[in-house]
Amino acid sequence: MTLVASVKREATALWADGKGRSLAVIAGVWGVLLGTRMIYPVLLPYLRETFGLSLSAAGLLVTVLWLGSAVGQLPGGILADRYSERSVMAVGAVVVAAAVLVVVAAPTAAALFASTALVGLGQSLYPIARITILADIYTDRIGSALGVTMATGDLGQTVLPPIAGTIAAAVAWQAGLGFVVPLLLLGAAALWVLVPRTVESGGSHAGAAHGSLSESTARRVLAELRRPNLVFTAFIFFLYILVWQSFTGLYPTYLVERKGLSSSTASVLFSLFFAAGIVVKPLAGGAYDRIGFRGSLVLALSAPTIGFALLPVVEGTLGLVAVTLLVSTMLGSGAITQSYFSDAFPESVRGTGLGVVRTATATLGAAGPVVFGVIADRGYFDEGYWLLAGLVAVVILLTLRLPTAE
Numbered sequence: 001m002t003l004v005a006s007v008k009r010e011a012t013a014l015w016a017d018g019k020g021r022s023l024a025v026i027a028g029v030w031g032v033l034l035g036t037r038m039i040y041p042v043l044l045p046y047l048r049e050t051f052g053l054s055l056s057a058a059g060l061l062v063t064v065l066w067l068g069s070a071v072g073q074l075p076g077g078i079l080a081d082r083y084s085e086r087s088v089m090a091v092g093a094v095v096v097a098a099a100v101l102v103v104v105a106a107p108t109a110a111a112l113f114a115s116t117a118l119v120g121l122g123q124s125l126y127p128i129a130r131i132t133i134l135a136d137i138y139t140d141r142i143g144s145a146l147g148v149t150m151a152t153g154d155l156g157q158t159v160l161p162p163i164a165g166t167i168a169a170a171v172a173w174q175a176g177l178g179f180v181v182p183l184l185l186l187g188a189a190a191l192w193v194l195v196p197r198t199v200e201s202g203g204s205h206a207g208a209a210h211g212s213l214s215e216s217t218a219r220r221v222l223a224e225l226r227r228p229n230l231v232f233t234a235f236i237f238f239l240y241i242l243v244w245q246s247f248t249g250l251y252p253t254y255l256v257e258r259k260g261l262s263s264s265t266a267s268v269l270f271s272l273f274f275a276a277g278i279v280v281k282p283l284a285g286g287a288y289d290r291i292g293f294r295g296s297l298v299l300a301l302s303a304p305t306i307g308f309a310l311l312p313v314v315e316g317t318l319g320l321v322a323v324t325l326l327v328s329t330m331l332g333s334g335a336i337t338q339s340y341f342s343d344a345f346p347e348s349v350r351g352t353g354l355g356v357v358r359t360a361t362a363t364l365g366a367a368g369p370v371v372f373g374v375i376a377d378r379g380y381f382d383e384g385y386w387l388l389a390g391l392v393a394v395v396i397l398l399t400l401r402l403p404t405a406e
Contacts, residue, residue: 036156043173067363094188285335
């Protein structure tokens with residue numbers, strides 16, 4: 001009853017004073033954007049057939065999408081500091097919708113790659129702006145608010161790819177991807193109409209920073225990044241991204257090739273991983289608000305350490321379900337670390353600072369699937385998961401060493 005009462009209290013606080021409407025729209029569009037990105041792996045067989053792509057080229061296509069989503073976050077953060085976050089988010093959704101239309105109509109593989117890069121770049125405009133505006137709206141509940149948006153992102157990743165696969169099989173792959181365009185345009189319109197241009201508690205930062213992209217701004221961001229706790233936490237976030245992308249990139253393949261599951265069963269387990277995030281991320285964000293960074297992150301990562309260690313020796317569908325749920329608690333790490341960064345940077349450079357951290361960590365972390373694939377190709381697929389368990393254990397140890405104050 002205590003947990004239920006706590007959840008009700010948080011939900012009421014998040015919805016109070018008209019804030020919930022903005023949170024629902026921001027979270028909903030984020031879910032559509034992430035769901036759109038995760039449609040690509042489902043449609044790769046169709047894209048290979050249509051454009052004559054090899055497996056390597058198909059993998060490169062996904063890499064282009066991920067890199068586009070990473071490298072554009074720094075410009076997105078700068079724009080979030082200089083202009084209205086509402087405008088930045090709406091433009092990002094429109095750019096992705098337009099890019100998806102170009103992908104659907106792409107006549108050549110070169111056009112496919114170029115438009116896919118644009119999908120990633122358009123999406124990269126959104127993440128920092130959503131964090132900075134939520135930090136302004138929820139000055140004392142950023143963890144909970146960010147946890148809700150991240151959970152909605154997992155909902156999109158759970159629901160949209162199976163829908164896309166069904167439509168592609170029944171109609172065509174173009175329809176399987178193109179159905180998100182009306183959702184994105186509707187989301188952009190909702191952002192423009194329902195989300196305030198500025199927020200009274202902190203919305204002035206856009207106007208104050210307007211035209212201030214200068215050497216002094218860069219010095220302020222670099223000065224913040226030199227703070228020991230920020231550097232330490234950025235490294236922790238990088239390790240989390242590395243582990244997360246390594247796991248998600250090859251987990252369905254591992255379940256089929258090493259555990260003997262059918263492709264459909266492996267897909268269900270993979271969806272279960274993201275579905276668990278719908279619950280895990282709001283709880284993790286709330287834990288950050290209540291017990292702080294160190295305690296909440298250690299709680300979120302303890303179960304995945306056990307899960308990765310057990311995965312190579314567990315057999316049977318029920319056992320793999322249990323392991324998948326253990327590993328899924330690491331999804332709460334993103335809500336915790338990003339809430340910390342949002343609190344750590346001054347409001348005037350919050351977007352730029354978050355953009356630097358996210359762009360750097362996501363770009364470097366993109367190497368994870370490649371390295372993990374090389375390990376698996378050399379016959380050490382099982383051992384790769386023990387390596388991931390070791391990396392998560394290192395993150396926990398680093399977190400425990402993090403000073404409580406600077």
